[in-house]
Amino acid sequence: MSAASSLPRWVDLGLIPLLNLAAAFLIAGLVVVGIGEDPLEATRVLLYGALGWGEGIGFTLYYATNFIFTGLAVAVAFHAGLFNIGGEGQAYVGGLGVAAACLTLDRIFPWWAVFPLAALGAAAVGAGWAFIPAWLQAKRGSHVVITTIMFNFIAASLMIWLLVDVLSPPGSMSPETRTFAEGGRAPRLTGFMGLFGVRIGSAPLNVSLLMALAMAVAVWALIWRTRLGYEIRTFGANPTAAIYAGVSPVRITLVAMGVSGALAGMMALNSVMGEQNRLIFEFVGGAGFVGIAVALMGRAHPLGVVLAAILFGILYQGGAELAFEKPAITRDMIVMIQGLVILFAGALEFLFRPALARLFAPRAIRTA
Amino acid sequence: MFEALILVLDSTLRLATPLLFAALAGLYSERAGVFDIGLEGKMLAAAFAGAVVSFWTGSIPAALLAAVLTSVGFALIHGFACITARGNQIVSGVAINFLAAGLTAVLGHAWFAQGGKTPSLPREGRLLGMDLPLAETLRDAPLLGQVWSVLISGHNALVYFAFALAPITWWVLWRTRFGLRLRAVGENPAAVDTAGLSVPWLRYKAVICCGVLCGFAGAYLSMAQSAGFIPNMSAGKGFIALAALIFAKWRPMQAMAACLLFGFLDAGAIRLQGVDLPLIGGVPPQAVQAAPYVLTVVLLAGFIGKAIPPKAGGAPYVKER
Numbered sequence: 001m002s003a004a005s006s007l008p009r010w011v012d013l014g015l016i017p018l019l020n021l022a023a024a025f026l027i028a029g030l031v032v033v034g035i036g037e038d039p040l041e042a043t044r045v046l047l048y049g050a051l052g053w054g055e056g057i058g059f060t061l062y063y064a065t066n067f068i069f070t071g072l073a074v075a076v077a078f079h080a081g082l083f084n085i086g087g088e089g090q091a092y093v094g095g096l097g098v099a100a101a102c103l104t105l106d107r108i109f110p111w112w113a114v115f116p117l118a119a120l121g122a123a124a125v126g127a128g129w130a131f132i133p134a135w136l137q138a139k140r141g142s143h144v145v146i147t148t149i150m151f152n153f154i155a156a157s158l159m160i161w162l163l164v165d166v167l168s169p170p171g172s173m174s175p176e177t178r179t180f181a182e183g184g185r186a187p188r189l190t191g192f193m194g195l196f197g198v199r200i201g202s203a204p205l206n207v208s209l210l211m212a213l214a215m216a217v218a219v220w221a222l223i224w225r226t227r228l229g230y231e232i233r234t235f236g237a238n239p240t241a242a243i244y245a246g247v248s249p250v251r252i253t254l255v256a257m258g259v260s261g262a263l264a265g266m267m268a269l270n271s272v273m274g275e276q277n278r279l280i281f282e283f284v285g286g287a288g289f290v291g292i293a294v295a296l297m298g299r300a301h302p303l304g305v306v307l308a309a310i311l312f313g314i315l316y317q318g319g320a321e322l323a324f325e326k327p328a329i330t331r332d333m334i335v336m337i338q339g340l341v342i343l344f345a346g347a348l349e350f351l352f353r354p355a356l357a358r359l360f361a362p363r364a365i366r367t368a
Numbered sequence: 369m370f371e372a373l374i375l376v377l378d379s380t381l382r383l384a385t386p387l388l389f390a391a392l393a394g395l396y397s398e399r400a401g402v403f404d405i406g407l408e409g410k411m412l413a414a415a416f417a418g419a420v421v422s423f424w425t426g427s428i429p430a431a432l433l434a435a436v437l438t439s440v441g442f443a444l445i446h447g448f449a450c451i452t453a454r455g456n457q458i459v460s461g462v463a464i465n466f467l468a469a470g471l472t473a474v475l476g477h478a479w480f481a482q483g484g485k486t487p488s489l490p491r492e493g494r495l496l497g498m499d500l501p502l503a504e505t506l507r508d509a510p511l512l513g514q515v516w517s518v519l520i521s522g523h524n525a526l527v528y529f530a531f532a533l534a535p536i537t538w539w540v541l542w543r544t545r546f547g548l549r550l551r552a553v554g555e556n557p558a559a560v561d562t563a564g565l566s567v568p569w570l571r572y573k574a575v576i577c578c579g580v581l582c583g584f585a586g587a588y589l590s591m592a593q594s595a596g597f598i599p600n601m602s603a604g605k606g607f608i609a610l611a612a613l614i615f616a617k618w619r620p621m622q623a624m625a626a627c628l629l630f631g632f633l634d635a636g637a638i639r640l641q642g643v644d645l646p647l648i649g650g651v652p653p654q655a656v657q658a659a660p661y662v663l664t665v666v667l668l669a670g671f672i673g674k675a676i677p678p679k680a681g682g683a684p685y686v687k688e689r
Contacts, residue, residue, distance in 0.1 A: 328477070340463070
């Protein structure tokens with residue numbers, strides 16, 4: 001990232017992400033042309049489906065809530081120089097924390113008493129699931145990328161077993177818990193969105209969105225306004241220098257991965273307590289992996305993560321509408337765009353940089 | 369009992385074959401210093417290309433070629449991102465996986481309108497089992513007859529090719545000049561550079577080898593194991609192969625053993641369903657499914673030997689200026 005200093009901030013934080021996104025959409029557009037559809041028409045349907053009507057906006061923000069949690073999770077680990085690919089598994093087991101709180105308390109307490117406990121439960125289980133790879137990385141030197149991938153698969157097997165053999169109520173054949181009573185249901189933001197004149201209808205947008213936004217602020221404060229955050233960033237930028245300055249690599253690895261896992265785990269709030277009101281099979285549905293694209297796109301900054309999460313919310317909701325309107329284009333198009341965004345914003349992040357540096361460097365020097 | 373064992377071992381060979389291709393593919397790439405968690409995506413893309421061309425032409429060579437070329441194409445995207453653009457190898461691998469998963473489903477749906485599947489492949493477009501000499505005559509012979517005619521005979525060509533590739537890979541990497549250079553570029557690229565060899569070109573060659581082998585792995589899935597492409601049919605096999613590669617500590621013959629072990633667990637899991645084992649009782653099939661991943665984590669943690677990856681793996685090579 002040494003070349004970054006020679007570019008003006010608006011180019012580095014604004015133009016480069018936009019160029020990366022444009023490249024991703026250009027290729028996606030070519031694929032749309034390739035299967036004989038009109039990409040401009042497809043874009044129009046997609047945008048209208050996501051933003052053109054109240055329920056669409058509700059769904060867009062519902063998906064965005066998931067991606068804010070998982071995006072922040074990946075971003076926090078990035079700052080410590082760690083790549084947490086395990087968000088999918090951490091969110092999945094995080095559902096156990098939510099379900100534990102809801103199943104025991106939903107008939108006794110109202111939702112506002114259960115919600116914080118469910119959040120704590122989700123965060124604790126998610127952090128716990130991330131703790132093992134973190135400990136293995138810190139103490140035994142096992143590469144956290146590989147172990148978190150393995151833990152995604154282990155989580156999937158564990159959850160199938162729990163849902164089928166342990167958690168599903170007697171006599172039920174479906175792999176899910178019982179439906180929570182009133183106390184286990186996070187309220188929808190129907191009235192809140194109504195204040196802005198948006199009628200979200202049956203969209204499952206719920207208070208978890210506010211929780212996600214609060215977490216974005218909390219992550220910003222942690223990373224840029226605390227001593228711990230400074231240590232995390234130092235360790236991520238230069239582990240050797242950080243250790244020389246007295247930062248404990250074991251502590252930072254454990255803390256950063258713990259926070260990351262907790263954030264990923266809290267994604268379960270939105271889906272389990274906010275939408276399904278029960279713990280179901282594979283409720284995460286890839287949101288943990290979307291978090292990687294969101295964190296890369298948002299340059300690991302909470303504000304960028306929120307914006308990128310909304311962008312992916314638009315793609316997910318708009319993609320569903322597009323698949324409905326244009327049967328030739330399936331929702332898998334969104335998975336492809338996700339891959340392209342990760343490729344251009346992540347792996348090829350240096351692609352446009354040298355050319356832009358030549359273009360803007362003289363001006364940057366003049367203003368400096 | 370003996371026949372049941374033979375049958376489990378027989379399906380072990382079939383299940384281990386795609387893992388072995390993918391694990392050896394990863395071996396070439398990672399030994400040259402390019403980490404590849406995109407094995408899964410390349411397999412999937414190859415499976416799709418193979419099935420599509422096989423359905424259109426009914427020609428196995430054309431389908432295999434398409435599978436291999438598609439996989440090499442994806443491998444070159446990974447190579448360009450990691451070697452030329454000096455991007456993050458993990459991020460690029462993740463991108464390849466999503467790109468392949470999305471693109472195959474989108475194109476499959478647009479071309480065949482069967483929810484992303486290709487139509488069932490015609491018989492002449494599939495890789496069918498072939499009987500080895502004497503398979504029929506020896507079938508009734510005690511013990512060895514069964515081993516020869518059921519376990520060893522009757523597989524398709526790719527199965528034999530995969531198991532031949534393990535020693536071939538060992539020979540290429542440890543007994544040829546190309547192999548020595550490939551391993552050197554994964555351990556100490558600066559030394560290779562000093563010797564006057566091109567680090568990027570060597571790494572590109574390794575990445576192409578990886579693409580070719582992932583192409584066979586994918587073709588096996590859609591043209592041998594199944595009779596057509598199904599969206600996301602690789603179903604984590606690329607990651608099990610990656611686990612096998614690590615489990616084998618990046619060595620070809622050990623990778624073959626690891627793939628056989630993981631294939632055996634997979635074959636056993638299907639048979640163990642609802643069976644009470646002595647002492648343990650019923651084992652949930654999920655526990656057996658998770659076993660390769662758990663074993664790999666335990667190995668990585670250094671509790672059974674230590675898995676040390678190639679030293680220069682994961683880092684782009686920057687020439688001194």
